Amino acid sequence: MKIGITGSSGNLGSYLKNQFREYKLDYFNGRIENKSDVNKWIEGKSFDAIIHLAAIVPTSVVNKHKNKALDVNFYGTKNLIDSINKLHKKKIWFFYASTSHVYPFNKIAAKEVTKTKPISYYGKTKLLGEQYILKKTKKISPCIARIFSYTTKNQDKEFIIPSIINKLNTKNNIIKFSNMNHVRDFLAIEDICTAIKVLFKNKAVGIFNICSNKKINLTNIANVINSKYKKELIFDNNESTILFGNNNKILKLGWLPRKIDYENYLLKVI
Structure with missing residues (x-):
C-alpha cells in the first residue's frame, strides 16, 4: 500500500514514520499553502491513503503569525483536498490531525458530539x-482525529512542558509561574501513533478523540519536573480551566493505550 504523509518532519510525523514503516511512504516536501506544490505531489500518484499532519503550532506561535497559520492550517488543507478531488485517480482514506482546541473548556470530558x-x-x-473536509468527500473517506496534549524530547520550547523546563533551567533559585492553574489531558506520543495506526487499519471514518481521558494539572507537571531541579516554585492563583477528552469511541476499535504513570513518563522525557 502507498501512503502519502504531510508534515513528516514534525514531532508527530517523525514518530509516526516508524509505525508505518511496512508501507510504501511518500513524503510531501513542498509548501502546503502553495497550490502548485500540492498539485505536483498529487498528480499522477495512486495513493491508498494520505495522512495530513502539516500545520503551524503551538498556540503562542500561531497567535504571533495568524495569517501564516491560517494559510497553512486551513488553506493548505483546502489545497490538499481540492487537489485530491481534482487530480487523484481513486478514492482514498484521508486522515486529518485536528486538535482538542476545537472544544470549549468544560468540567465534563469532551466527546466527539x-x-x-x-x-x-x-x-x-x-x-x-x-468543516471543509467534511463538505468535500468526492474522493476521500475522511477520518478526523482531535488530538489532545502530548510532549516529546524534541518538542519546540514554545510548548508548555518544554517552556517549563526552559524556565527551571536557570540559575534562579526561586521560579515564579503565571497562568498555570489549568487542567489538561496528556498522553504519550507513542500512544497517539498507535491510535492513528488503529484508525488506518479499520479505515475508520468520522471524528475521533485521541486522548487519555485523564486530567492532570499543569502545576503538578511543573512540580514533577522540578524534582530534578529542586527550585522554590511560586504559582499565581489564576482562574482554572479544564479540558480533557472521552476516548470510548476509539477504544471500541481496539486501541489499547499503555497504562503508564504519566509523571514518571515526563521525567523519562526530560
Missing part, C-alpha cells in the same frame, strides 16, 4: 479544516 467552540485561534484554523 460535543458542540465545538474553539478555545484558541489555532483551534479555529483546525476547525475550518475539519
Whole structure:
C-alpha cells in the first residue's frame, strides 16, 4: 500500500514514520499553502491513503503569525483536498490531525458530539479544516482525529512542558509561574501513533478523540519536573480551566493505550 504523509518532519510525523514503516511512504516536501506544490505531489500518484499532519503550532506561535497559520492550517488543507478531488485517480482514506482546541473548556470530558467552540485561534484554523473536509468527500473517506496534549524530547520550547523546563533551567533559585492553574489531558506520543495506526487499519471514518481521558494539572507537571531541579516554585492563583477528552469511541476499535504513570513518563522525557 502507498501512503502519502504531510508534515513528516514534525514531532508527530517523525514518530509516526516508524509505525508505518511496512508501507510504501511518500513524503510531501513542498509548501502546503502553495497550490502548485500540492498539485505536483498529487498528480499522477495512486495513493491508498494520505495522512495530513502539516500545520503551524503551538498556540503562542500561531497567535504571533495568524495569517501564516491560517494559510497553512486551513488553506493548505483546502489545497490538499481540492487537489485530491481534482487530480487523484481513486478514492482514498484521508486522515486529518485536528486538535482538542476545537472544544470549549468544560468540567465534563469532551466527546466527539460535543458542540465545538474553539478555545484558541489555532483551534479555529483546525476547525475550518475539519468543516471543509467534511463538505468535500468526492474522493476521500475522511477520518478526523482531535488530538489532545502530548510532549516529546524534541518538542519546540514554545510548548508548555518544554517552556517549563526552559524556565527551571536557570540559575534562579526561586521560579515564579503565571497562568498555570489549568487542567489538561496528556498522553504519550507513542500512544497517539498507535491510535492513528488503529484508525488506518479499520479505515475508520468520522471524528475521533485521541486522548487519555485523564486530567492532570499543569502545576503538578511543573512540580514533577522540578524534582530534578529542586527550585522554590511560586504559582499565581489564576482562574482554572479544564479540558480533557472521552476516548470510548476509539477504544471500541481496539486501541489499547499503555497504562503508564504519566509523571514518571515526563521525567523519562526530560
